[in-house]
Amino acid sequence: MEGDFIKINKWLMPLSWLYGLGVKMRNMLFNIGILKSRAFNTPVISVGNITVGGTGKTPHVEYLINILRNHYKVAVLSRGYKRKSKGFVLADSSSTVADIGDEPYQMKQKFPQVTVAVDKDRCHGIEQIEQGDNNIDVILLDDAFQHRYVKPGINILLVDYHRLIIYDKLLPAGRLREPLEGKDRADIVIVTKCPSDLKPMAYRVITKALNLFPYQRLFFTTIAYGQLQPALHQGTARDLHELKDDNVLLLSGIASPRQLYHDLSSHCSNIQTLTFPDHHRFTPKDVHLINETFAAMEASKCIITTEKDLTRLRDVEGLNDEVTAHLYVLPITIQFMHEQEDMFNHYIIDYVRKNSRNGILAKGKDDHQSQNSNRPGNRTRTISFRNN
Incomplete structure (x- = not known):
């Protein structure tokens, strides 16, 4: 499974050790609370990786947009890599690649009704989105797995099938941005770019090798191509x-x-x-x-x-x-494999439904009705179901 795609420069391993020491120190400061991770009122879903290079972040963010946009008001916040602007920028119909970067521009062109913004400071970016529109139901963070100042409700880690993190090494000898244990922060791990004919044995081998915790969910996706x-x-x-x-x-x-x-x-x-x-x-x-x-x-x-x-x-x-x-x-999209699509969609939609502003208001209304029904004078009826 290691394959020919992973090239490790053994001569750079001492530098990787020093780099890893610095990253571990930073993560420790977050873990013990000296550096603070901030949670927000709006549900936040982060999509990212721990490797340098493409793992398919944009098509996976677009997949999330597609399953959420018909029922919830979605915002996407990205860094806006290589843009010429500074600070927080809210995309509109006149925004250019120079203003917001190529990937946010692509998403704004494909989903004009979705709020798209860029800000290197993700906490500040979320604040600006919330202040600009208090009806936003969910914010998708693009490429923010290492941005630990934000505490997302769901943290999605993408792993390239052709460059599995379990066989990689830290920068600069390899392409890992942080040590392998960084994967433990993920709620969901998605192995991306899988061959469409991936055999059941390969699923089992990768699942065992990743060695995830019981609280983590593992999915597999493959690339699907549209018409030219x-x-x-x-x-x-x-x-x-x-x-x-x-x-x-x-x-x-x-x-x-x-x-x-x-x-x-x-x-x-x-x-x-x-x-x-x-x-x-x-x-x-x-x-x-x-x-x-x-x-x-x-x-x-x-x-x-x-x-x-x-x-x-x-x-x-x-x-x-x-x-x-x-x-x-x-055009490319992603498809879930092993009949996992419904499970993934339900997990995401259920989180947004329970934590979005509209979901909380609905829950509060249900709780209020429940309290009224239990007051003296209100009759309740219990219906029992038995399996035959």
Whole structure:
């Protein structure tokens, strides 16, 4: 299960030991109460990881939005990585990637009715959201597992199947942001990016290896792909199976593009890649490289990029007509495996229902009615059910 994806630099292990000592000291200060974690009146669900690199945070946050938005007023708070603005920013229809960052921008574009805000100081960000709208039912914290100044009601830890934390090492030798015992803070652990044909034995091996506490819930998810959508041109959507005879240029600036390349390879055999760093801002030099690379490819051909990359490509100048006419975005979602979807949804929705402002008001009303029913003069009737 360790695989070829995890590369440990043994020469850096002494630095990892020093780094781990500092992280352990910080966590200890929180555990003994010298540094304070703050709880809020609004239900807070945190989604994050303890590794550097992509574990699928954005599609999992979007999944939470989808299961909650029809019944509750949802807000998303992110750091807004690599944005040019400072402090608290509340997204609106005129917000740009430079204002709020690419991932918050993507979520605001997909869910315009959802409150999206960014603030490096998560406590301050939550305060601003609550002051701006006291009808918010739940706040989703994006990438906040290490932000311990906030005490979430549900703490969700994402673990990449291809880089299981049990086989990784601390920075800088490995990619762990904190020691493995940090996983103990999670209420839910989700193993992400699993193969769609993951065998029952693999479930059992990973479950045993993670060695979670009884209070922690373990889920497994896999990536699901939608139809290719025209990105910068008017056109029709395409199914992935239509790519079998195409020359494909995969253009990505995400943390872990290897999974995407592997999955596309099952639909087309001729794939060329242009890979940039995560959250990369495309420069004129990059644009020239994209134009030249695509021009050199033989027809029939197309370019595929991710939703996150498209948020940055929209504002880029200099992409030629051939590129824009053949550029498609590949939407991704997540699917729960092992028939776990209903269990996960119920757990999340039940927490929000019981702890949101509307839920508390409803509970208070029920409690008041219950007290009235027990006053003298009020008759009560008990109905008993027996199993036949």
